[in-house]
Amino acid sequence: MDLKQSFKVVGIEDIIRKKNRIAITFGNFDGVHLGHIHLLKELKKISNDNPIVVVTFDPHPAMYFSGIKKPLLNTTEDKINLLLEAGVSSVVVQPFNQSFANLTADNFCEWLKENFNISSVILGYDFCYGKQRLGNFEHMKAFAEKEQWEIRKAEVFKLYNDKVVSSSSIRELILQGQVEDAEYLLNRPYFLPGTVVQGDQRGRLIGFPTANIDLQEDLVIPKYGVYACFVEIESSKKLLPAVMNCGVRPTIAKGLKLQIEAHILNFSQDIYGKKVKFFLKKFIRGEMKFESIDQLKEQITKDVEQAKNLFMDI
Structure with missing residues (x-):
């Protein structure tokens, strides 16, 4: 079996290419939340x-095994950026395909x-690997x-109320x-990334023009309704206060097409x-007709007035 799988390295590529000594961990890291940050801090210690x-x-x-798309908390691009911002030197993105899925636990270690x-x-405390998920901490420890690797298992990360993140x-x-x-557990607001597309201009006609977006990937869609949010344009780092609507707009639209739009x-x-x-900050109300x-x-x-009052307190 070919163990030289094709993967992409983002960040400092030379670390991997030159086979520098590294500290490593693995996982899906969806959301890059407080539990993930805790794991990275524990890795830093050793x-x-x-x-x-x-x-x-x-x-x-x-998703690979079920064949069903699973809404995630981040696009792959955003997950990588969040990991690099958290102090990771290199992110290795391994295609999860049939060849990789067929690796046994022993193959994975090799x-x-x-x-x-x-x-x-x-x-991670619940990380398993290899075909049929037969690989676990005890297997990799052996x-x-x-190989004289130092190895640890991260303890489950819990909040003050004993809730697992x-x-x-x-x-x-x-x-x-x-x-x-959600923001508390993520240590940042949940955000929806996308490209601004032409809408039906109805918001402009009633005095509240909106930026309509097409999402980049299948992400978790929040409960339909109105939110106070911030909008960032082209990674500018400048956050503009806005009111976002997520839903099917039952008053002015026909059909059930989801639309996500923000009035900046x-x-x-x-x-x-x-x-x-x-960047979603607060749920204001549910969708109404x-x-x-x-x-x-x-x-x-x-x-809009409720959102303005919120922004004054931030």
């Missing part, structure tokens, strides 16, 4: 100042040995001892519109075709 490397997989193994010069490794729990919070709780406060620039991110356009305009005015 790194002996060697570069930190994360191996992640694309697509998500659960793959690590073949492709990386490992000094230390840490596994291999690591032969997980990607699945964060997804559920977002589905329920609880974006403030005190903003009139043309941003069609630009990449943006909507109004009897008239005037009632809709009146409610949007209230939504």
